[in-house]
């Protein structure tokens with residue numbers, strides 16, 4: 001893109017309904033958010049348990065700032081690895097039932113770390129087609145062969161594995177798909193990983209805090225194996241920021257020694273580790289929040305079934321309303337906005353062409369009346 005081509009390129013995005021603009025939020029994250037001076041009921045956040053603005057998290061972060069100051073100041077391998085981060089890593093590993101864990105500044109960085117430090121030329125990664133963009137970028141950046149299989153298509157995956165003569169093989173999936181809310185068949189995937197001597201990498205960005213009584217997808221499915229690599233982000237249900245990878249001790253040690261997105265970056269502010277420790281305690285004690293979330297999911301699914309648009313096969317807080325055309329998805333999101341409801345329209349390339357949708361994201365903090373307002377606006381019973 002040359003400088004002189006930028007105006008036309010941006011106009012082109014506008015003309016095709018693909019130009020993205022950021023809404024400026026002027027309130028804490030929560031089910032009620034203030035956007036451009038107006039208050040909205042939000043179905044847009046990944047803060048599934050309503051922890052992002054929880055007083056105990058805020059207090060933990062404040063106390064952390066008092067104790068540790070603000071900046072991390074250095075990379076972990078030089079002088080930026082703090083005892084509170086070490087403590088958080090040990091707590092995270094134990095919480096998800098793994099031997100060791102490693103904190104990252106973001107899920108994006110964690111995904112880059114795994115793929116690039118385990119795979120090189122002559123290796124291969126087998127990735128679900130609906131994987132998150134960060135995971136796809138990680139696969140592209142590694143020098144390994146990048147094989148994609150149709151969403152949850154185990155037969156195709158097995159053919160690809162059987163044909164491959166790659167030295168190291170890694171299967172990369174999400175536990176809960178971020179734009180569809182459906183889940184990967186993890187037990188069957190692990191069986192394939194065992195059969196074909198592959199790693200199984202599970203990005204649990206949307207399962208951690210929600211599935212397995214908060215301990216994530218592997219605990220939910222009762223899976224454990226030295227070939228499993230677990231990743232969860234801490235900016236979604238955990239309400240903080242960053243991510244962690246958990247697995248065997250030697251794997252984590254290898255990452256510390258080879259993952260460029262771990263080594264060549266400044267550590268997270270140590271106060272965040274205080275918030276992470278507080279978040280773990282909240283997640284562990286959040287059975288009531290998870291129960292409310294499950295009830296809300298049920299209400300929304302019942303309320304939308306048989307309606308004009310189809311809802312996906314999701315039992316998670318991510319409930320997609322598949323519309324098809326970008327323009328119609330934007331129009332419905334606009335109509336909901338006029339009614340004070342904040343629901344993002346998701347367009348390609350985030351989702352496949354022709355699969356534009358509204359991504360309803362539910363929180364434990366939604367009240368039954370919030371859900372009824374959303375349902376009646378989607379059904380069009382509400383007068384503008």
Ligand SMILES: *Cc1c(COP(=O)(O)O)cnc(C)c1O
Pocket residue numbers: 105106107108109111132134135174178203205206233234235242243
């Ligand atoms: C959000 C997300 C990421 C990226 O995590 P960040 O911490 O936001 O960088 C990775 N994978 C999936 C599936 C996600 O939804």
